[in-house]
Amino acid sequence: MVGKICGTGSYAPHRVMGNNDLAKIVDTSDEWIRDRTGIGKRHIIEEETTSYMAGQAALRAVEQSGIDPDEIELIIVATSSSETIFPCAACEVQKMIGAVHAAGYDMNAACTGFVLAFNTAQAYISAGLYRTVMVIGADSMSNLVDWSDRGTCILFGDGAGAVILRAEEGAPVHMAAHSNGSKGPALTELSRHRKDWDKENDSESYIHMDGQAVFKFAVRKVPEIIEEVLEQAEAGLDEV
16 A cells, blocks of 8 residues: 555745845845855744644645545654644644544654655555554744854744645555764754853753755765665656
8 A cells, every 4th residue: 555645735924034134133145045045035933833833734734635634543743843742743733633533743853854754654554554644744943043143044944734645556655764873963953051041041952054064965865865766666767
């Protein structure tokens, strides 16, 4: 069996922060950001939370699919920035959409989170453990960004996307994934001590990314992964 996408949904916060808005906060410009990243704007949460965005994306996926939420058996939320640990964001989504028969858990895998959650869902379906699985990617990275770090804050925004997979007969899904722990320092969460806080709250955490290191790694490794998947599928580049 293979999981076929039968519904999708997304949610982006209403607040939009353009590059010129960022230029009022850090030493940067629209031209500098566009030339280096291609980014023109990003959506930023105000009252929303990660689980709220995930739930809204899930509701839209359910609506598009036309299925009843109680048919969903598993919810996987890929996130690195949930506002809640217990209960997990997946359980918050379950409550919001009324998926009363679904199990749920969160997966933290940074940029590859949604892909790995999707692969995990396909593995469950292929093994016959579940027939209907919802996969969601949701992050509120603006809560983790140091807005004085221009090399990092320009890169991130907030939002969520969801898909519903249903088991059907079909060709297997080919997938490949690898990790390299030695490259961990390229994307880290740092703790900065705040002397103006009281002793019980004396630090604040921020993410920091070495954009050049991540870019060079991706340019080298993504083609290798593509070739690996094509080899599994016994397909050539000229067939794509």
